[in-house]
Amino acid sequence: MPLTPEDVDAWLDGVVPSLLDREGIVGATVVIVDDGEVVTQRGFGWAEVDANGTGVRPVDPARTLFRIGSVSKVVVGTAVMQLVERGQLDLDAPVEDYLDLEIQARFATPITLRHLLTHTAGFEDRVSNVLLPEGAEAPELRDAVRPPPPQIFEPGTTPAYSNYSSTLAAYIVERVSGEPFAEYARKNVFEPAEMGTASFEQPLPEDLAAMATTTYPSAGEPATHFEHLGPWPSGSVSASGADMAAFMLAHLDSDSSPLLSPTSLETMHSRALSADTLGGLADGDSMAISFYEQTRNGVSGIAHGGDLSHDHAELWLSPQRGSGIFVGFNSSGVRNDSPAAFREIIIDGFVTRYLASAQATPQQLDTSVDHAAQLAGVYELSRRAESTFVRIYSAASKVTVRADGVGAITLTGITDLAGVPLRFVQVEPWLWQSARGSDQLSVRVGEDGSIEAIALHPAFVITPMSPWRAAVVPTLVASIALLLIAVVAWPVRAVAGVVFTKPLRQRPRDRRLRLLSLLAAVAALAAVGLWLMAAVQMLNFGGLSHLVVRTAQALTLIGILGAVPAFWRAVRMVRERRWWPAALAVLTVVGFLGWAYVALVGGLLTPSLHP
The missing domain is CATH 3.40.710.10 (DD-peptidase/beta-lactamase superfamily)
Structure with a gap:
């Protein structure tokens, strides 16, 4: 034209x-x-x-x-x-x-x-x-x-x-x-x-x-x-x-x-x-x-x-x-x-x-099936932070590469204008192209044959996400669920005791341990809310409140320390063969340990306030 x-x-x-x-x-x-x-x-x-x-x-x-x-x-x-x-x-x-x-x-x-x-x-x-x-x-x-x-x-x-x-x-x-x-x-x-x-x-x-x-x-x-x-x-x-x-x-x-x-x-x-x-x-x-x-x-x-x-x-x-x-x-x-x-x-x-002339439809290579299978996995963006609490948000922004079994791949979030995932075929060794012709994926393969990086764009790539970091989000979800169960179980048990005239009888030490673990669980759940607030502030590119971050970090630490009274209480319940309270206490300990894992791997306690 x-x-x-x-x-x-x-x-x-x-x-x-x-x-x-x-x-x-x-x-x-x-x-x-x-x-x-x-x-x-x-x-x-x-x-x-x-x-x-x-x-x-x-x-x-x-x-x-x-x-x-x-x-x-x-x-x-x-x-x-x-x-x-x-x-x-x-x-x-x-x-x-x-x-x-x-x-x-x-x-x-x-x-x-x-x-x-x-x-x-x-x-x-x-x-x-x-x-x-x-x-x-x-x-x-x-x-x-x-x-x-x-x-x-x-x-x-x-x-x-x-x-x-x-x-x-x-x-x-x-x-x-x-x-x-x-x-x-x-x-x-x-x-x-x-x-x-x-x-x-x-x-x-x-x-x-x-x-x-x-x-x-x-x-x-x-x-x-x-x-x-x-x-x-x-x-x-x-x-x-x-x-x-x-x-x-x-x-x-x-x-x-x-x-x-x-x-x-x-x-x-x-x-x-x-x-x-x-x-x-x-x-x-x-x-x-x-x-x-x-x-x-x-x-x-x-x-x-x-x-x-x-x-x-x-x-x-x-x-x-x-x-x-x-x-x-x-x-x-x-x-x-x-x-x-x-x-x-x-x-x-x-x-x-x-400007363009007619282009041939990209044809995949004989190596496409094997190479697609090698690429399949979980990745993270190179545009990320490691030294601050933003690390947890990077871990949550994973990109999944899927092989379709016949030599093509798709990636999370890369779609055509109709929202359909773009299908990439290999047109040269380790170079992939979409059918519409304006999307390329190039791959760097290590000397040992491992995938080191996939270029989604000239200015950023995705790199393989470690299993430790990939586990952060599911661990976070599981931890929130377990700590929420612990918090909800407290008033539920109190109400049941009144309704069925079977009040919970505890020794003073068990009562204190239970109270400390429950308060720590509440602190961890409150910290989740504050971290979400910090995320909203950053996503809106507004000024990040240092008070919000420091408060979230303090509550996060309290939540981690909650594992101590929860573990002690779990041991006491097992020794006394009070199996239902022991089971709940063990689940609470698991929730605290999961929360500690999320905090450490996700960088929630890093001191820097320059995310």
Whole structure:
């Protein structure tokens, strides 16, 4: 299909308005560039609606600013490459050469800018203070990068998505250039690329704030506030569709880009890591500098997505074809995956309609059945925490790989737009592809034949979950059930004693032991509630209450110590051959021991308050 403004506009008019209605998204912008020109830049829906849902301000692609989330990381990468081009930075020098803070390295391999910009520095994830409470001011960049999170992977070996890494790279730009990063980006990226309204600032200056879209959870719901990020260089850019068109054209201009030389552009757009460190993970799409490779229907591309609570965006470029597309939304829609489904339809539709040629249906290999059976199992995301209590939430977020017995695999949570699990077949040794052509899974196999990692995305992988960690969730459920039985049995027995005139007769010591164990059980159950509260706070990207965490830890410890009086009481009941009380006491002991296991393996008692 010819890539003309007339055809593109007709295609968008036939697709986008219906998607807005179906997904409950208030407003969107779509921008397409090709061969050094803007093919189209469109606004759909509303940048603002009134309390009745009636449109007040339509989306203007030239003047309505959208939050682009983690697409901002590409701006950080561009800034780094400019200083590399000037000889002020080296992608492969240890980052500590440029820093005034110490990183507690766990591995001999030093962290480099290449690692920071490819999510392979090995840092564990941080989830608190990513989005700050309403009204909170974003920290100075130096404060945002202190203290560094611990490492859990050797640099260069394991992609693990990291907002911190991009923020640290921005801080290095700030230190080496001698000016605040937001100011550097304005003068050296936004202005040369003619991105006249783009800004990292939080809050936006008054003139730009008047242009910003209002953000909504979904159509018909009240607006939300302008979100402030803690690690702000990793996702705080506000930009119009026209700004993003200019940015795409600057990156696609391989001869006279206002941002980077042809050599620097090629470096930034090319695969940044090799099989020397990634192993078999390099067989599929991998990371470039701040971009991730994303092949769609046989068309090679580089991309980056961005998501705040309710602002969403995605950028996709094909440097070989000189084409690109950007989509941005100001709401999350009616389903958790509404923005993802929307942008998948638009971007995949663009590539399929205008750039792709017919692709053969992937055919599986003779080794597929055996390899699928080897892959089957339970895994966990590389984007996780190990040194804080967030470890328990990582353990609860397991991914199950299933082999279908005929050479294909499916994975928990990876579905098509209809919610049906995607089926992957092996198209090369240890490289798997879905039938729709835009999803790849590459696998790193150890020298002993064990599965070390599966790449779900260039920026993160899944690694095998140990049996110890896999047992955390079922142990937690069983422990809660047993301790709940113990707590409920107390008033039930008291009521039964009154009704049947058979009061429970206990020696004073047994009464004290029973009371202590019951109070400990209540403490453990209360701790579960507080840990759930902490999880909600973090999932909503709000400020994590240290009081909630410390109280939960204190109650957790009391619950663990409850095993002592419960065990003592169980021994006494057995000695006295009081079998029913003994059985209940033994079950209570098992509940406490299970709770202790969950606390220790799940990291509930770790002292750090920087999850």
